[in-house]
């Protein structure tokens with residue numbers, strides 16, 4: 086049941102959710118309801134109402150098809166959701182549980198893969214795999230300065246900042262609406278962080294004595310070198326699902342060269358092998374490309390197809 090709850094919280098498609106038999110007894114239904122739709126977290130920061138209704142509907146359909154007694158509370162919860170006012174726009178919350186200590190990263194996200202002319206308002210598979218990679222490689226991140234390119238709504242960086250203790254983590258993205266949502270998500274997850282005085286960055290926060298979190302507007306095709314330089318020495322760059330548009334490959338590789346990190350980690354969902362191969366072919370001129378094994382799914386869940394591939398790009402010495 087725990088896996089099911091985890092998948093619900095992160096808003097994975099309802100069609101991919103299966104209800105285990107323990108969730109179908111009267112007591113199981115009550116436990117599931119209280120841990121999902123009726124949980125304090127979801128009541129306070131709701132997932133899309135449409136999504137929650139679809140979740141309950143799938144459960145009700147399954148119970149009815151098996152001719153099982155339905156817990157009354159499921160109907161009440163469904164009716165409550167039907168009566169909810171229409172959610173403004175298509176943004177809502179998703180919650181990602183990380184580790185066994187009960188930590189939750191909460192993100193404002195859009196329900197659509199493409200919205201307002203950008204792909205960045207929703208968490209992509211690459212970010213889930215890269216977050217898992219960070220948790221498996223904490224020692225590489227601790228005390229390091231990291232720049233993330235194309236951060237989107239920010240899952241990877243927030244997981245890294247909360248669990249891997251970088252000295253500085255700088256989120257970046259090139260789309261104004263994404264940067265705005267990213268700023269909201271950073272503040273949402275670090276409500277007590279203090280702003281670094283007189284910083285010129287979009288956001289610059291000290292989340293504790295050892296970690297500083299920054300956010301900059303950074304377009305690969307119009308790079309602000311002074312902003313990158315202001316970060317000081319960057320140890321490495323992280324990026325998830327940014328390899329999809331061949332027209333941007335040279336810009337993306339230039340950004341990587343400018344950041345000048347010794348090694349860089351990209352998580353790439355292989356939707357089109359030709360596109361990814363083309364990027365690798367261009368990257369190999371300046372970087373040594375090494376494929377790493379994709380981490381096992383422990384904290385995060387994603388579909389096995391299309392494949393997520395993790396690459397390390399090591400700077401070649403001149």
Ligand SMILES: C[S@@+](CC[C@H](N)C(=O)[O-])C[C@H]1O[C@@H](n2cnc3c(N)ncnc32)[C@H](O)[C@@H]1O
Nearest residue numbers: 204205208209212235236237259260304305325
């Ligand atoms: C597919 S999304 C991935 C977002 C996030 N990394 C994830 O995996 O959930 C690609 C991201 O790259 C950003 N992006 C696309 N073109 C860009 C450019 N030229 N400069 C900077 N960011 C760009 C988009 O705004 C978007 O946030």
